[in-house]
Amino acid sequence: MRTPAGTECKYFYGDYFRGRSLEECRLLKATGQQWSPDLCKTCPAPGIQRANACEFLSMRATVERPLTAVFQRRVQLKAYCDKSNKPVTEPHIGCGECHPLPPIFDVKP
Numbered sequence: 625m626r627t628p629a630g631t632e633c634k635y636f637y638g639d640y641f642r643g644r645s646l647e648e649c650r651l652l653k654a655t656g657q658q659w660s661p662d663l664c665k666t667c668p669a670p671g672i673q674r675a676n677a678c679e680f681l682s683m684r685a686t687v688e689r690p691l692t693a694v695f696q697r698r699v700q701l702k703a704y705c706d707k708s709n710k711p712v713t714e715p716h717i718g719c720g721e722c723h724p725l726p727p728i729f730d731v732k733p
């Protein structure tokens with residue numbers, strides 16, 4: 625579903641049927657975090673979903689206020705692979721368990 629920021633995100637839910645205007649982020653709701661539409665502008669989740677469609681990638685989101693963005697709340701994500709049972713440091717790429725790089729990218733000693 626399209627977020628208020630205009631990007632597609634599978635965690636966004638909007639119900640506008642018959643005058644309703646319910647909007648929520650189900651990723652933040654799962655961790656009990658407060659969502660507001662401005663968070664979608666800087667959230668990394670839509671970019672990760674476009675880059676990596678791995679079904680085993682799960683994300684945990686928190687809302688934080690980094691010092692570099694004074695008084696601006698931002699979504700911080702931690703990714704985890706449910707198949708290899710390890711944290712994913714680069715969620716745009718994945719953990720490498722299911723989709724290893726082709727041998728042409730191997731560096732020979």
Ligand code: SF4
Nearest residue numbers: 633636649664667669
């Ligand atoms: S805050 Fe991020 S994860 Fe939540 S609906 Fe917006 S873009 Fe999606």
